[in-house]
Amino acid sequence: MSTRLIIRGGRLLCPATGLDLRGNVVVMGSSIALITAESVAALEGDLIIDATDCIVCPGFVDLHAHFCEPGEEHKEDLESGGRAAVRGGFTSVVTGSQTTPSVDSRAVVEHLVRRSAAVSACRVLPMGALTRAREGRRLSEMYDLRDGGAVCLGDGDLSVSDPALLRRAMQYARSVGLPVFEHPEDLSLAAHGVMHEGGVSTRLGLVGSPAVAEEIVVLRDLALCAETGVRLHLGPVSALGAVEAIRRAKADGLPVTCAVTAAHLHFTDDLIAAAYGPNLRSRPPFRSSLHRDALRRAVAEGTIDAITSGHRPQSAVEKDVEFDLAEPGLIGLQTALGQTLQLVDLGHLTLIDALARLVVGPNVVLGRRPGRLAAGEVADLVIFDPNVRQRVEVDAEGSRARNTPLLGQVLPGRVRCTLVNGRRVFETQDLDGASA
């Protein structure tokens, strides 16, 4: 008989079922054996995790992260990315198709599936490219990508610019049964923009990328979604007009979802004015508080289905340069929970809704049944203390990259333990499972 793991005394929160119970979770093997408010007597050989003061909930699912493998392993790889994920409470991560070579063939997908099973602490769910080499010219072999293990189809941080090709890709993808992920940005309007176009870009003399560069792609994609009936996912979104259009489309019954990064729910363009900090260069850019506040409202009301890490590692080579030469992106797997809990602290979001955006929403986007706290479910779990505040520091055990403007800042919440498939893949040092 396999070892039992008893998670004791936590607040059990399940956003999918609404369960909110102080009690115990018993894990046997790879699945949850029991959820109960009653005390569970420990038998010899049982492992105990004391979850007093902690929340126990299904593991988070991230829709937008880059593990940079293959091709840019100096920034991150499947192993370091996986470590960062589970240290942030994420048990499953959709990795973007923008690797080198890109994830446009079954061989690459299968490589990712095989290698991540061997080295990644989290589950890696590869995005397959919608077009070959992500060039937006020819369709990729979507059935084969799916059969190799791709969970969605998209060109990573690119939108397909040719509407005729995108229409055919959507028609084809619909029969494949996978959602189409679009990064909504018109490259002609975004042009050489390195930050949000507005008063701050004017003052700083940096070329702006206007909100309409995102909004125009969202409107086009929604029209094609309505026509083709494909499940469309837009993200990350950053503009007020984009979420308003998506809200209307959802009201009209379109099969559309969208996501925002935790960072976009906080950062605004005026932060760049302090010192032209390259870690604040992001795609999509951090916009004005008008847009940021609209994103917060949209997350609260559910127009935005998922909060993602937007994890995009860069090394000093890409970041210790002039702002407009810096590669965009910031890491986020280990700060997404903290930034989300910050919204709860600020009163923008209830705790249960916050967890829903990290657990339920992403699964809905992928067309999967959300993880639940119930007997028989796979034991992908996160245990975190929402009341501990901790300083963001370079974590030698986590992500290989350090490109985040949050270094040195204090965020609420601390992950104590993460379980994937019943296995403790991360635990803080002061919480060693004591043998009974």
Place this chain on the structure above:
Amino acid sequence: MSNPRRHLLELAPLDATELLHLLDLAESFQDISQRRIKKVPALRGMTVVLLFLEASTRTRTSFELAAKRLSADTLSITGGTSSVVKGETLLDTARNLEAMSPDIIVLRHRHSGSPHLLSRHIDASIVNAGDGGHEHPTQGLLDALTIRQHKRRIEGLKVAIIGDIAHSRVARSNIVCLNRLGAEVVVCGPPTMLPPDIESLGCRATSDRADAVQDADVVMMLRIQKERMTEELFPTDREYAMRFGLDRAALRMAKPDALVMHPGPINRGVEISPEVADGPQSIILDQVANGIAVRMAVLFHCAGGGAQA
């Protein structure tokens, strides 16, 4: 810190007192250039590096003369000769220079915010000699000084700035400086050349040349920088000259004693007609002369001289 480094990265954070201090300092340096021996020992033993990674003749020579007239040792590194063209990053170039212990690095670079990047990593004082489309602080100061010398004041004057405001660092430095010193600043250009929310810098924006020039005390024309435009912002030079250029007829709408300024180099016949550029109201060459005094003041200030921090 006993002696904090002084930089001049931008004019935006300076208040009127600090701006006037620099202008007064510049005025006090002005007569040095009129003497037979044009040199004072104020910066003797100090090293000023002129790191000009973008083509510039006028600003670089002006800074070089300013440093030399203060007796500083100067080292001039320009785009063509620098290792930046060999793939070295700005930061590595600057760190190499720093190993030679310069006191001041004067930087001209085509990327906005690059002086800020250096100031975060380098020990020397950093003087911004123009960064991308952000600021050109010494140009803003010398324009203010030139206006003050001719009009005896800046407060209450109407100053029209006409041209490609969106891509102009000169416009930004002038708007914040003149606004803070009490002038009424109006910027003018086709809508494609007016960046969003430019009013937040302290000016009014219009695409009507008459509205801008009417009763102006100063009309400042900006160079049409074809080399910096990545897209088409107006149809033809001909239409631009007709709608936004400054010729004699347009200048007649300004006050009779209005000053005509231009940061140079000028495109004759595009943004300014030759008879206006060379006319009696033009003070374009005074701007050049004042550039040296202003840069002497800025170098002296950053080296720790003068009363104010």
